[in-house]
Amino acid sequence: MQLDEAKNQFIQTWGALGSSWGINRTMSSIHALLIASKDPMSTEEIMAQLKISRGNANMNIRSLIDWGLVKKQFIAGERKEYFAAGKDIWEIARQIAKERGKRELEPVVNMVGELQNVEDESEDAQQFLETMASLQDFTSKVNGTLDKFIKSDKNWFYKSLMNLIK
Amino acid sequence: MQLDEAKNQFIQTWGALGSSWGINRTMSSIHALLIASKDPMSTEEIMAQLKISRGNANMNIRSLIDWGLVKKQFIAGERKEYFAAGKDIWEIARQIAKERGKRELEPVVNMVGELQNVEDESEDAQQFLETMASLQDFTSKVNGTLDKFIKSDKNWFYKSLMNLIK
DNA sequence: TTAAACTTTCAGTAATTATTGAAAGTTTGT
DNA sequence: ACAAACTTTCAATAATTACTGAAAGTTTAA
Structure with missing residues:
Protein backbone atom coordinates (compact mmCIF):
# COMPACT_ATOMS: atom_id res chain seq x y z
CA MET A 1 0.00 0.00 0.00
CA GLN A 2 1.15 3.51 -0.82
CA LEU A 3 1.52 6.10 1.92
CA ASP A 4 -0.91 8.46 0.20
CA GLU A 5 -3.48 5.75 -0.10
CA ALA A 6 -3.14 4.94 3.57
CA LYS A 7 -3.46 8.56 4.53
CA ASN A 8 -6.60 8.95 2.46
CA GLN A 9 -8.06 5.87 4.04
CA PHE A 10 -7.36 7.33 7.43
CA ILE A 11 -8.84 10.72 6.56
CA GLN A 12 -11.96 9.03 5.24
CA THR A 13 -12.54 6.86 8.26
CA TRP A 14 -11.77 9.55 10.77
CA GLY A 15 -14.11 11.93 8.96
CA ALA A 16 -16.94 9.39 8.98
CA LEU A 17 -16.36 8.65 12.64
CA GLY A 18 -16.56 12.30 13.54
CA SER A 19 -19.76 12.83 11.64
CA SER A 20 -21.49 9.97 13.38
CA TRP A 21 -20.47 11.53 16.68
CA GLY A 22 -21.98 14.90 15.92
CA ILE A 23 -18.76 16.55 14.76
CA ASN A 24 -18.90 17.77 11.22
CA ARG A 25 -17.18 15.74 8.57
CA THR A 26 -14.93 18.53 7.34
CA MET A 27 -13.71 19.30 10.82
CA SER A 28 -12.65 15.74 11.47
CA SER A 29 -11.20 15.37 7.98
CA ILE A 30 -8.97 18.37 8.52
CA HIS A 31 -8.00 16.97 11.86
CA ALA A 32 -7.10 13.63 10.28
CA LEU A 33 -5.16 15.35 7.52
CA LEU A 34 -3.09 17.23 10.05
CA ILE A 35 -2.53 14.18 12.21
CA ALA A 36 -1.28 12.30 9.16
CA SER A 37 0.96 15.10 7.96
CA LYS A 38 4.54 15.31 9.09
CA ASP A 39 4.73 19.05 8.58
CA PRO A 40 2.33 21.80 9.54
CA MET A 41 0.02 22.84 6.71
CA SER A 42 -1.31 26.18 5.50
CA THR A 43 -4.94 26.97 4.79
CA GLU A 44 -4.13 26.83 1.07
CA GLU A 45 -2.71 23.34 1.31
CA ILE A 46 -5.67 22.10 3.35
CA MET A 47 -8.09 23.60 0.84
CA ALA A 48 -6.30 21.92 -2.02
CA GLN A 49 -5.98 18.51 -0.39
CA LEU A 50 -9.60 18.26 0.74
CA LYS A 51 -11.05 20.29 -2.14
CA ILE A 52 -12.96 22.66 0.11
CA SER A 53 -13.52 26.39 0.03
CA ARG A 54 -11.54 28.98 1.89
CA GLY A 55 -14.41 29.85 4.18
CA ASN A 56 -15.10 26.29 5.09
CA ALA A 57 -11.43 25.59 5.76
CA ASN A 58 -11.09 28.66 7.91
CA MET A 59 -14.20 27.98 10.01
CA ASN A 60 -13.28 24.41 10.74
CA ILE A 61 -9.65 25.17 11.50
CA ARG A 62 -10.90 27.71 14.04
CA SER A 63 -13.17 25.10 15.61
CA LEU A 64 -10.28 22.68 15.88
CA ILE A 65 -8.25 25.37 17.60
CA ASP A 66 -11.18 26.06 19.97
CA TRP A 67 -11.30 22.41 20.84
CA GLY A 68 -7.57 22.50 21.54
CA LEU A 69 -6.89 19.86 18.91
CA VAL A 70 -4.87 22.01 16.54
CA LYS A 71 -2.29 24.72 17.06
CA LYS A 72 -0.95 27.57 14.96
CA GLN A 73 2.66 27.21 13.93
CA PHE A 74 4.76 30.05 12.73
CA ILE A 75 7.35 29.16 10.19
CA ALA A 76 10.44 31.35 9.99
CA GLY A 77 10.38 33.69 7.04
CA GLU A 78 6.78 32.76 6.15
CA ARG A 79 3.91 35.11 6.56
CA LYS A 80 1.17 32.51 6.24
CA GLU A 81 -0.19 30.73 9.27
CA TYR A 82 0.51 27.04 9.46
CA PHE A 83 -1.46 24.50 11.46
CA ALA A 84 -0.47 21.30 13.19
CA ALA A 85 -2.38 18.68 15.14
CA GLY A 86 -1.00 16.95 18.19
CA LYS A 87 -0.05 13.39 17.30
CA ASP A 88 -0.52 11.90 20.74
CA MET B 1 -42.16 21.96 40.61
CA GLN B 2 -44.88 19.86 39.02
CA LEU B 3 -44.14 16.32 37.91
CA ASP B 4 -45.18 17.06 34.34
CA GLU B 5 -42.93 20.05 34.20
CA ALA B 6 -40.03 17.97 35.47
CA LYS B 7 -40.70 15.26 32.93
CA ASN B 8 -40.77 17.78 30.11
CA GLN B 9 -37.54 19.27 31.29
CA PHE B 10 -35.99 15.83 31.26
CA ILE B 11 -37.33 14.98 27.79
CA GLN B 12 -35.99 18.25 26.46
CA THR B 13 -32.51 17.86 27.85
CA TRP B 14 -32.20 14.20 26.95
CA GLY B 15 -33.35 14.98 23.42
CA ALA B 16 -30.80 17.74 23.02
CA LEU B 17 -28.07 15.53 24.40
CA GLY B 18 -28.85 12.79 21.93
CA SER B 19 -28.87 15.12 18.99
CA SER B 20 -25.46 16.48 19.82
CA TRP B 21 -24.20 12.90 19.95
CA GLY B 22 -25.42 12.01 16.49
CA ILE B 23 -28.67 10.37 17.61
CA ASN B 24 -31.74 12.02 16.27
CA ARG B 25 -33.71 14.24 18.57
CA THR B 26 -37.00 12.38 18.21
CA MET B 27 -35.39 9.08 19.04
CA SER B 28 -33.91 10.36 22.24
CA SER B 29 -37.08 12.24 23.13
CA ILE B 30 -39.12 9.07 22.84
CA HIS B 31 -36.55 7.31 24.91
CA ALA B 32 -36.75 9.98 27.59
CA LEU B 33 -40.54 9.91 27.53
CA LEU B 34 -40.54 6.17 28.13
CA ILE B 35 -37.91 6.38 30.84
CA ALA B 36 -40.00 8.98 32.62
CA SER B 37 -43.25 7.07 32.26
CA LYS B 38 -44.34 4.60 34.90
CA ASP B 39 -46.43 2.57 32.48
CA PRO B 40 -45.66 1.32 28.99
CA MET B 41 -47.01 3.58 26.24
CA SER B 42 -48.66 2.93 22.90
CA THR B 43 -47.66 4.51 19.61
CA GLU B 44 -50.78 6.69 19.81
CA GLU B 45 -49.83 8.02 23.22
CA ILE B 46 -46.28 8.74 22.14
CA MET B 47 -47.51 10.54 19.04
CA ALA B 48 -49.86 12.67 21.11
CA GLN B 49 -47.32 13.51 23.83
CA LEU B 50 -44.53 14.53 21.49
CA LYS B 51 -46.75 15.85 18.69
CA ILE B 52 -45.13 13.77 16.01
CA SER B 53 -46.51 11.79 13.08
CA ARG B 54 -47.28 8.10 13.05
CA GLY B 55 -44.47 7.32 10.64
CA ASN B 56 -41.90 9.20 12.64
CA ALA B 57 -43.00 7.59 15.87
CA ASN B 58 -42.89 4.13 14.37
CA MET B 59 -39.46 4.53 12.81
CA ASN B 60 -37.85 5.83 15.95
CA ILE B 61 -39.48 3.27 18.20
CA ARG B 62 -38.02 0.60 15.92
CA SER B 63 -34.57 2.16 16.18
CA LEU B 64 -34.83 2.18 19.94
CA ILE B 65 -35.75 -1.49 19.86
CA ASP B 66 -32.78 -2.17 17.54
CA TRP B 67 -30.50 -0.47 20.01
CA GLY B 68 -31.95 -2.63 22.76
CA LEU B 69 -33.12 0.41 24.70
CA VAL B 70 -36.84 -0.23 24.45
CA LYS B 71 -38.94 -3.38 24.61
CA LYS B 72 -42.42 -4.30 23.42
CA GLN B 73 -44.89 -4.98 26.15
CA PHE B 74 -48.11 -6.87 25.63
CA ILE B 75 -50.96 -5.79 27.80
CA ALA B 76 -53.65 -8.36 28.54
CA GLY B 77 -56.79 -7.81 26.52
CA GLU B 78 -55.17 -5.10 24.39
CA ARG B 79 -54.37 -5.51 20.77
CA LYS B 80 -52.09 -2.49 20.54
CA GLU B 81 -48.38 -2.80 21.12
CA TYR B 82 -47.03 -1.01 24.15
CA PHE B 83 -43.45 0.09 24.66
CA ALA B 84 -41.30 0.46 27.73
CA ALA B 85 -37.74 1.62 28.32
CA GLY B 86 -35.43 0.11 30.88
CA LYS B 87 -35.03 2.46 33.82
CA ASP B 88 -31.59 1.33 34.94
C1' DT C 1 0.81 55.34 3.95
C1' DT C 2 0.25 52.18 0.73
C1' DA C 3 -0.45 47.89 -1.14
C1' DA C 4 0.31 43.13 -1.12
C1' DA C 5 -0.46 39.04 1.54
C1' DC C 6 -3.09 36.97 4.17
C1' DT C 7 -7.52 35.90 7.33
C1' DT C 8 -12.33 36.33 8.54
C1' DT C 9 -17.14 36.96 7.79
C1' DC C 10 -21.56 36.05 6.02
C1' DA C 11 -25.56 36.00 2.76
C1' DG C 12 -26.92 32.82 -0.50
C1' DT C 13 -27.09 28.10 -1.90
C1' DA C 14 -26.38 23.25 -1.74
C1' DA C 15 -26.50 18.90 0.63
C1' DT C 16 -28.08 16.21 4.16
C1' DT C 17 -31.21 14.53 7.43
C1' DA C 18 -35.74 14.25 9.62
C1' DT C 19 -40.76 14.31 9.25
C1' DT C 20 -45.26 13.83 7.41
C1' DG C 21 -49.30 11.45 5.98
C1' DA C 22 -51.51 8.58 3.07
C1' DA C 23 -51.37 4.10 1.13
C1' DA C 24 -50.00 -0.63 1.55
C1' DG C 25 -49.30 -4.43 4.57
C1' DT C 26 -50.37 -7.43 8.50
C1' DT C 27 -52.82 -9.63 12.18
C1' DT C 28 -56.82 -11.06 14.70
C1' DG C 29 -61.58 -11.98 15.89
C1' DT C 30 -65.94 -13.38 14.11
C1' DA D 1 -63.30 -15.00 4.04
C1' DC D 2 -64.02 -10.53 5.66
C1' DA D 3 -63.18 -6.31 7.86
C1' DA D 4 -61.62 -3.80 11.79
C1' DA D 5 -57.54 -2.68 14.30
C1' DC D 6 -53.38 -2.01 14.10
C1' DT D 7 -48.26 -1.49 12.02
C1' DT D 8 -45.03 -0.45 8.37
C1' DT D 9 -43.35 1.79 4.32
C1' DC D 10 -42.00 5.47 1.44
C1' DA D 11 -42.32 9.41 -1.81
C1' DA D 12 -42.85 14.14 -1.10
C1' DT D 13 -41.60 17.95 1.71
C1' DA D 14 -39.75 20.48 5.48
C1' DA D 15 -36.10 21.61 8.55
C1' DT D 16 -31.48 21.64 9.59
C1' DT D 17 -26.82 21.89 8.82
C1' DA D 18 -22.75 22.58 5.96
C1' DC D 19 -20.36 24.96 2.19
C1' DT D 20 -19.11 28.43 -1.14
C1' DG D 21 -17.02 32.49 -2.76
C1' DA D 22 -16.72 37.12 -2.96
C1' DA D 23 -16.20 41.09 -0.14
C1' DA D 24 -14.54 43.16 4.02
C1' DG D 25 -11.07 43.18 7.43
C1' DT D 26 -6.33 42.82 9.21
C1' DT D 27 -1.41 42.65 9.33
C1' DT D 28 3.14 43.48 7.63
C1' DA D 29 6.98 45.27 4.97
C1' DA D 30 8.85 48.86 2.59
Whole structure:
Protein backbone atom coordinates (compact mmCIF):
# COMPACT_ATOMS: atom_id res chain seq x y z
CA MET A 1 0.00 0.00 0.00
CA GLN A 2 1.15 3.51 -0.82
CA LEU A 3 1.52 6.10 1.92
CA ASP A 4 -0.91 8.46 0.20
CA GLU A 5 -3.48 5.75 -0.10
CA ALA A 6 -3.14 4.94 3.57
CA LYS A 7 -3.46 8.56 4.53
CA ASN A 8 -6.60 8.95 2.46
CA GLN A 9 -8.06 5.87 4.04
CA PHE A 10 -7.36 7.33 7.43
CA ILE A 11 -8.84 10.72 6.56
CA GLN A 12 -11.96 9.03 5.24
CA THR A 13 -12.54 6.86 8.26
CA TRP A 14 -11.77 9.55 10.77
CA GLY A 15 -14.11 11.93 8.96
CA ALA A 16 -16.94 9.39 8.98
CA LEU A 17 -16.36 8.65 12.64
CA GLY A 18 -16.56 12.30 13.54
CA SER A 19 -19.76 12.83 11.64
CA SER A 20 -21.49 9.97 13.38
CA TRP A 21 -20.47 11.53 16.68
CA GLY A 22 -21.98 14.90 15.92
CA ILE A 23 -18.76 16.55 14.76
CA ASN A 24 -18.90 17.77 11.22
CA ARG A 25 -17.18 15.74 8.57
CA THR A 26 -14.93 18.53 7.34
CA MET A 27 -13.71 19.30 10.82
CA SER A 28 -12.65 15.74 11.47
CA SER A 29 -11.20 15.37 7.98
CA ILE A 30 -8.97 18.37 8.52
CA HIS A 31 -8.00 16.97 11.86
CA ALA A 32 -7.10 13.63 10.28
CA LEU A 33 -5.16 15.35 7.52
CA LEU A 34 -3.09 17.23 10.05
CA ILE A 35 -2.53 14.18 12.21
CA ALA A 36 -1.28 12.30 9.16
CA SER A 37 0.96 15.10 7.96
CA LYS A 38 4.54 15.31 9.09
CA ASP A 39 4.73 19.05 8.58
CA PRO A 40 2.33 21.80 9.54
CA MET A 41 0.02 22.84 6.71
CA SER A 42 -1.31 26.18 5.50
CA THR A 43 -4.94 26.97 4.79
CA GLU A 44 -4.13 26.83 1.07
CA GLU A 45 -2.71 23.34 1.31
CA ILE A 46 -5.67 22.10 3.35
CA MET A 47 -8.09 23.60 0.84
CA ALA A 48 -6.30 21.92 -2.02
CA GLN A 49 -5.98 18.51 -0.39
CA LEU A 50 -9.60 18.26 0.74
CA LYS A 51 -11.05 20.29 -2.14
CA ILE A 52 -12.96 22.66 0.11
CA SER A 53 -13.52 26.39 0.03
CA ARG A 54 -11.54 28.98 1.89
CA GLY A 55 -14.41 29.85 4.18
CA ASN A 56 -15.10 26.29 5.09
CA ALA A 57 -11.43 25.59 5.76
CA ASN A 58 -11.09 28.66 7.91
CA MET A 59 -14.20 27.98 10.01
CA ASN A 60 -13.28 24.41 10.74
CA ILE A 61 -9.65 25.17 11.50
CA ARG A 62 -10.90 27.71 14.04
CA SER A 63 -13.17 25.10 15.61
CA LEU A 64 -10.28 22.68 15.88
CA ILE A 65 -8.25 25.37 17.60
CA ASP A 66 -11.18 26.06 19.97
CA TRP A 67 -11.30 22.41 20.84
CA GLY A 68 -7.57 22.50 21.54
CA LEU A 69 -6.89 19.86 18.91
CA VAL A 70 -4.87 22.01 16.54
CA LYS A 71 -2.29 24.72 17.06
CA LYS A 72 -0.95 27.57 14.96
CA GLN A 73 2.66 27.21 13.93
CA PHE A 74 4.76 30.05 12.73
CA ILE A 75 7.35 29.16 10.19
CA ALA A 76 10.44 31.35 9.99
CA GLY A 77 10.38 33.69 7.04
CA GLU A 78 6.78 32.76 6.15
CA ARG A 79 3.91 35.11 6.56
CA LYS A 80 1.17 32.51 6.24
CA GLU A 81 -0.19 30.73 9.27
CA TYR A 82 0.51 27.04 9.46
CA PHE A 83 -1.46 24.50 11.46
CA ALA A 84 -0.47 21.30 13.19
CA ALA A 85 -2.38 18.68 15.14
CA GLY A 86 -1.00 16.95 18.19
CA LYS A 87 -0.05 13.39 17.30
CA ASP A 88 -0.52 11.90 20.74
CA ILE A 89 -3.77 9.96 20.67
CA TRP A 90 -4.09 10.02 24.45
CA GLU A 91 -3.84 13.75 24.44
CA ILE A 92 -6.42 13.95 21.67
CA ALA A 93 -8.82 11.73 23.59
CA ARG A 94 -8.30 13.79 26.71
CA GLN A 95 -8.97 17.00 24.83
CA ILE A 96 -12.16 15.65 23.27
CA ALA A 97 -13.35 14.25 26.58
CA LYS A 98 -12.81 17.64 28.16
CA GLU A 99 -14.77 19.56 25.55
CA ARG A 100 -17.64 17.14 25.30
CA GLY A 101 -17.86 16.79 29.04
CA LYS A 102 -18.13 20.53 29.39
CA ARG A 103 -20.66 20.92 26.60
CA GLU A 104 -22.90 17.93 27.10
CA LEU A 105 -22.48 16.38 30.50
CA GLU A 106 -22.90 19.59 32.43
CA PRO A 107 -26.39 20.38 31.11
CA VAL A 108 -27.52 16.95 32.30
CA VAL A 109 -25.98 17.44 35.71
CA ASN A 110 -27.71 20.79 36.03
CA MET A 111 -31.08 19.48 34.89
CA VAL A 112 -31.03 16.55 37.25
CA GLY A 113 -30.10 18.85 40.11
CA GLU A 114 -33.09 21.12 39.45
CA LEU A 115 -35.45 18.18 39.16
CA GLN A 116 -35.00 17.23 42.79
CA ASN A 117 -37.74 19.52 44.03
CA VAL A 118 -40.82 17.87 42.62
CA GLU A 119 -43.53 18.03 45.28
CA ASP A 120 -45.74 15.28 43.92
CA GLU A 121 -46.08 12.24 46.17
CA SER A 122 -47.63 9.78 43.70
CA GLU A 123 -46.09 6.44 42.87
CA ASP A 124 -45.37 7.77 39.41
CA ALA A 125 -43.37 10.65 40.85
CA GLN A 126 -41.55 8.31 43.20
CA GLN A 127 -40.33 6.19 40.36
CA PHE A 128 -39.34 9.15 38.25
CA LEU A 129 -37.31 10.63 41.08
CA GLU A 130 -35.61 7.33 41.66
CA THR A 131 -34.49 7.15 38.04
CA MET A 132 -33.32 10.74 38.20
CA ALA A 133 -31.37 10.03 41.34
CA SER A 134 -29.58 7.14 39.72
CA LEU A 135 -28.91 9.32 36.69
CA GLN A 136 -27.35 11.87 38.97
CA ASP A 137 -25.24 9.20 40.58
CA PHE A 138 -24.13 8.01 37.17
CA THR A 139 -23.29 11.39 35.68
CA SER A 140 -21.40 12.52 38.72
CA LYS A 141 -19.27 9.38 38.59
CA VAL A 142 -18.63 9.75 34.89
CA ASN A 143 -17.82 13.39 35.48
CA GLY A 144 -15.39 12.49 38.23
CA THR A 145 -13.60 9.94 36.12
CA LEU A 146 -13.46 12.34 33.22
CA ASP A 147 -11.92 14.96 35.47
CA LYS A 148 -9.26 12.58 36.64
CA PHE A 149 -8.60 11.53 33.09
CA ILE A 150 -8.35 15.11 31.90
CA LYS A 151 -5.91 16.05 34.63
CA SER A 152 -3.89 12.92 34.26
CA ASP A 153 -0.83 12.29 32.20
CA LYS A 154 -0.85 9.33 29.87
CA ASN A 155 0.94 7.18 32.34
CA TRP A 156 -1.60 7.57 35.09
CA PHE A 157 -4.43 6.72 32.78
CA TYR A 158 -2.62 3.78 31.33
CA LYS A 159 -2.01 2.23 34.71
CA SER A 160 -5.54 2.80 35.91
CA LEU A 161 -6.97 1.37 32.74
CA MET A 162 -4.86 -1.73 33.02
CA ASN A 163 -6.08 -2.02 36.53
CA LEU A 164 -9.65 -1.49 35.45
CA ILE A 165 -9.61 -4.22 32.85
CA LYS A 166 -7.58 -6.46 35.18
CA MET B 1 -42.16 21.96 40.61
CA GLN B 2 -44.88 19.86 39.02
CA LEU B 3 -44.14 16.32 37.91
CA ASP B 4 -45.18 17.06 34.34
CA GLU B 5 -42.93 20.05 34.20
CA ALA B 6 -40.03 17.97 35.47
CA LYS B 7 -40.70 15.26 32.93
CA ASN B 8 -40.77 17.78 30.11
CA GLN B 9 -37.54 19.27 31.29
CA PHE B 10 -35.99 15.83 31.26
CA ILE B 11 -37.33 14.98 27.79
CA GLN B 12 -35.99 18.25 26.46
CA THR B 13 -32.51 17.86 27.85
CA TRP B 14 -32.20 14.20 26.95
CA GLY B 15 -33.35 14.98 23.42
CA ALA B 16 -30.80 17.74 23.02
CA LEU B 17 -28.07 15.53 24.40
CA GLY B 18 -28.85 12.79 21.93
CA SER B 19 -28.87 15.12 18.99
CA SER B 20 -25.46 16.48 19.82
CA TRP B 21 -24.20 12.90 19.95
CA GLY B 22 -25.42 12.01 16.49
CA ILE B 23 -28.67 10.37 17.61
CA ASN B 24 -31.74 12.02 16.27
CA ARG B 25 -33.71 14.24 18.57
CA THR B 26 -37.00 12.38 18.21
CA MET B 27 -35.39 9.08 19.04
CA SER B 28 -33.91 10.36 22.24
CA SER B 29 -37.08 12.24 23.13
CA ILE B 30 -39.12 9.07 22.84
CA HIS B 31 -36.55 7.31 24.91
CA ALA B 32 -36.75 9.98 27.59
CA LEU B 33 -40.54 9.91 27.53
CA LEU B 34 -40.54 6.17 28.13
CA ILE B 35 -37.91 6.38 30.84
CA ALA B 36 -40.00 8.98 32.62
CA SER B 37 -43.25 7.07 32.26
CA LYS B 38 -44.34 4.60 34.90
CA ASP B 39 -46.43 2.57 32.48
CA PRO B 40 -45.66 1.32 28.99
CA MET B 41 -47.01 3.58 26.24
CA SER B 42 -48.66 2.93 22.90
CA THR B 43 -47.66 4.51 19.61
CA GLU B 44 -50.78 6.69 19.81
CA GLU B 45 -49.83 8.02 23.22
CA ILE B 46 -46.28 8.74 22.14
CA MET B 47 -47.51 10.54 19.04
CA ALA B 48 -49.86 12.67 21.11
CA GLN B 49 -47.32 13.51 23.83
CA LEU B 50 -44.53 14.53 21.49
CA LYS B 51 -46.75 15.85 18.69
CA ILE B 52 -45.13 13.77 16.01
CA SER B 53 -46.51 11.79 13.08
CA ARG B 54 -47.28 8.10 13.05
CA GLY B 55 -44.47 7.32 10.64
CA ASN B 56 -41.90 9.20 12.64
CA ALA B 57 -43.00 7.59 15.87
CA ASN B 58 -42.89 4.13 14.37
CA MET B 59 -39.46 4.53 12.81
CA ASN B 60 -37.85 5.83 15.95
CA ILE B 61 -39.48 3.27 18.20
CA ARG B 62 -38.02 0.60 15.92
CA SER B 63 -34.57 2.16 16.18
CA LEU B 64 -34.83 2.18 19.94
CA ILE B 65 -35.75 -1.49 19.86
CA ASP B 66 -32.78 -2.17 17.54
CA TRP B 67 -30.50 -0.47 20.01
CA GLY B 68 -31.95 -2.63 22.76
CA LEU B 69 -33.12 0.41 24.70
CA VAL B 70 -36.84 -0.23 24.45
CA LYS B 71 -38.94 -3.38 24.61
CA LYS B 72 -42.42 -4.30 23.42
CA GLN B 73 -44.89 -4.98 26.15
CA PHE B 74 -48.11 -6.87 25.63
CA ILE B 75 -50.96 -5.79 27.80
CA ALA B 76 -53.65 -8.36 28.54
CA GLY B 77 -56.79 -7.81 26.52
CA GLU B 78 -55.17 -5.10 24.39
CA ARG B 79 -54.37 -5.51 20.77
CA LYS B 80 -52.09 -2.49 20.54
CA GLU B 81 -48.38 -2.80 21.12
CA TYR B 82 -47.03 -1.01 24.15
CA PHE B 83 -43.45 0.09 24.66
CA ALA B 84 -41.30 0.46 27.73
CA ALA B 85 -37.74 1.62 28.32
CA GLY B 86 -35.43 0.11 30.88
CA LYS B 87 -35.03 2.46 33.82
CA ASP B 88 -31.59 1.33 34.94
CA ILE B 89 -29.14 4.00 33.83
CA TRP B 90 -26.19 1.63 34.06
CA GLU B 91 -27.92 -0.79 31.76
CA ILE B 92 -28.75 2.03 29.36
CA ALA B 93 -25.14 3.19 29.31
CA ARG B 94 -23.97 -0.34 28.73
CA GLN B 95 -26.39 -0.80 25.86
CA ILE B 96 -25.36 2.44 24.20
CA ALA B 97 -21.68 1.64 24.66
CA LYS B 98 -22.24 -1.71 23.03
CA GLU B 99 -24.02 -0.34 19.98
CA ARG B 100 -21.70 2.54 19.43
CA GLY B 101 -18.68 0.37 19.92
CA LYS B 102 -19.94 -2.01 17.29
CA ARG B 103 -20.90 0.70 14.84
CA GLU B 104 -18.10 3.19 15.23
CA LEU B 105 -15.11 1.76 17.01
CA GLU B 106 -14.82 -1.35 14.88
CA PRO B 107 -14.38 0.51 11.58
CA VAL B 108 -11.43 2.33 13.13
CA VAL B 109 -9.89 -0.86 14.42
CA ASN B 110 -10.22 -2.43 10.99
CA MET B 111 -8.80 0.53 9.16
CA VAL B 112 -5.81 0.81 11.43
CA GLY B 113 -5.14 -2.87 11.00
CA GLU B 114 -5.09 -2.58 7.22
CA LEU B 115 -2.85 0.45 7.34
CA GLN B 116 0.04 -1.53 8.80
CA ASN B 117 1.34 -2.64 5.41
CA VAL B 118 2.59 0.63 3.99
CA GLU B 119 5.86 -0.08 2.22
CA ASP B 120 7.23 3.44 2.17
CA GLU B 121 10.43 3.97 4.20
CA SER B 122 10.48 7.76 4.33
CA GLU B 123 10.55 9.68 7.56
CA ASP B 124 7.05 10.87 6.80
CA ALA B 125 5.80 7.30 6.58
CA GLN B 126 7.64 6.39 9.76
CA GLN B 127 5.86 9.05 11.68
CA PHE B 128 2.50 8.20 10.22
CA LEU B 129 2.88 4.55 11.13
CA GLU B 130 3.88 5.48 14.62
CA THR B 131 0.73 7.52 15.10
CA MET B 132 -1.34 4.70 13.65
CA ALA B 133 0.30 2.21 15.96
CA SER B 134 -0.55 4.31 18.98
CA LEU B 135 -4.08 4.70 17.66
CA GLN B 136 -4.33 0.95 17.44
CA ASP B 137 -3.04 0.62 20.95
CA PHE B 138 -5.60 3.13 22.12
CA THR B 139 -8.63 1.70 20.33
CA SER B 140 -7.85 -1.83 21.37
CA LYS B 141 -7.63 -0.72 24.99
CA VAL B 142 -10.87 1.22 24.77
CA ASN B 143 -12.46 -1.71 23.02
CA GLY B 144 -11.25 -4.06 25.71
CA THR B 145 -12.59 -1.89 28.48
CA LEU B 146 -15.88 -1.51 26.67
CA ASP B 147 -16.15 -5.26 26.35
CA LYS B 148 -15.57 -5.74 30.03
CA PHE B 149 -18.07 -3.03 30.78
CA ILE B 150 -20.66 -4.57 28.47
CA LYS B 151 -20.26 -7.99 29.96
CA SER B 152 -20.18 -6.70 33.49
CA ASP B 153 -22.97 -6.31 35.90
CA LYS B 154 -23.41 -2.96 37.53
CA ASN B 155 -21.55 -4.08 40.58
CA TRP B 156 -18.38 -5.04 38.75
CA PHE B 157 -18.25 -1.73 36.98
CA TYR B 158 -18.99 0.19 40.11
CA LYS B 159 -16.16 -1.44 42.00
CA SER B 160 -13.67 -0.92 39.21
CA LEU B 161 -14.68 2.67 38.83
CA MET B 162 -14.31 3.29 42.53
CA ASN B 163 -10.94 1.72 42.28
CA LEU B 164 -10.10 3.82 39.25
CA ILE B 165 -10.98 7.10 40.84
CA LYS B 166 -9.30 5.98 44.09
C1' DT C 1 0.81 55.34 3.95
C1' DT C 2 0.25 52.18 0.73
C1' DA C 3 -0.45 47.89 -1.14
C1' DA C 4 0.31 43.13 -1.12
C1' DA C 5 -0.46 39.04 1.54
C1' DC C 6 -3.09 36.97 4.17
C1' DT C 7 -7.52 35.90 7.33
C1' DT C 8 -12.33 36.33 8.54
C1' DT C 9 -17.14 36.96 7.79
C1' DC C 10 -21.56 36.05 6.02
C1' DA C 11 -25.56 36.00 2.76
C1' DG C 12 -26.92 32.82 -0.50
C1' DT C 13 -27.09 28.10 -1.90
C1' DA C 14 -26.38 23.25 -1.74
C1' DA C 15 -26.50 18.90 0.63
C1' DT C 16 -28.08 16.21 4.16
C1' DT C 17 -31.21 14.53 7.43
C1' DA C 18 -35.74 14.25 9.62
C1' DT C 19 -40.76 14.31 9.25
C1' DT C 20 -45.26 13.83 7.41
C1' DG C 21 -49.30 11.45 5.98
C1' DA C 22 -51.51 8.58 3.07
C1' DA C 23 -51.37 4.10 1.13
C1' DA C 24 -50.00 -0.63 1.55
C1' DG C 25 -49.30 -4.43 4.57
C1' DT C 26 -50.37 -7.43 8.50
C1' DT C 27 -52.82 -9.63 12.18
C1' DT C 28 -56.82 -11.06 14.70
C1' DG C 29 -61.58 -11.98 15.89
C1' DT C 30 -65.94 -13.38 14.11
C1' DA D 1 -63.30 -15.00 4.04
C1' DC D 2 -64.02 -10.53 5.66
C1' DA D 3 -63.18 -6.31 7.86
C1' DA D 4 -61.62 -3.80 11.79
C1' DA D 5 -57.54 -2.68 14.30
C1' DC D 6 -53.38 -2.01 14.10
C1' DT D 7 -48.26 -1.49 12.02
C1' DT D 8 -45.03 -0.45 8.37
C1' DT D 9 -43.35 1.79 4.32
C1' DC D 10 -42.00 5.47 1.44
C1' DA D 11 -42.32 9.41 -1.81
C1' DA D 12 -42.85 14.14 -1.10
C1' DT D 13 -41.60 17.95 1.71
C1' DA D 14 -39.75 20.48 5.48
C1' DA D 15 -36.10 21.61 8.55
C1' DT D 16 -31.48 21.64 9.59
C1' DT D 17 -26.82 21.89 8.82
C1' DA D 18 -22.75 22.58 5.96
C1' DC D 19 -20.36 24.96 2.19
C1' DT D 20 -19.11 28.43 -1.14
C1' DG D 21 -17.02 32.49 -2.76
C1' DA D 22 -16.72 37.12 -2.96
C1' DA D 23 -16.20 41.09 -0.14
C1' DA D 24 -14.54 43.16 4.02
C1' DG D 25 -11.07 43.18 7.43
C1' DT D 26 -6.33 42.82 9.21
C1' DT D 27 -1.41 42.65 9.33
C1' DT D 28 3.14 43.48 7.63
C1' DA D 29 6.98 45.27 4.97
C1' DA D 30 8.85 48.86 2.59
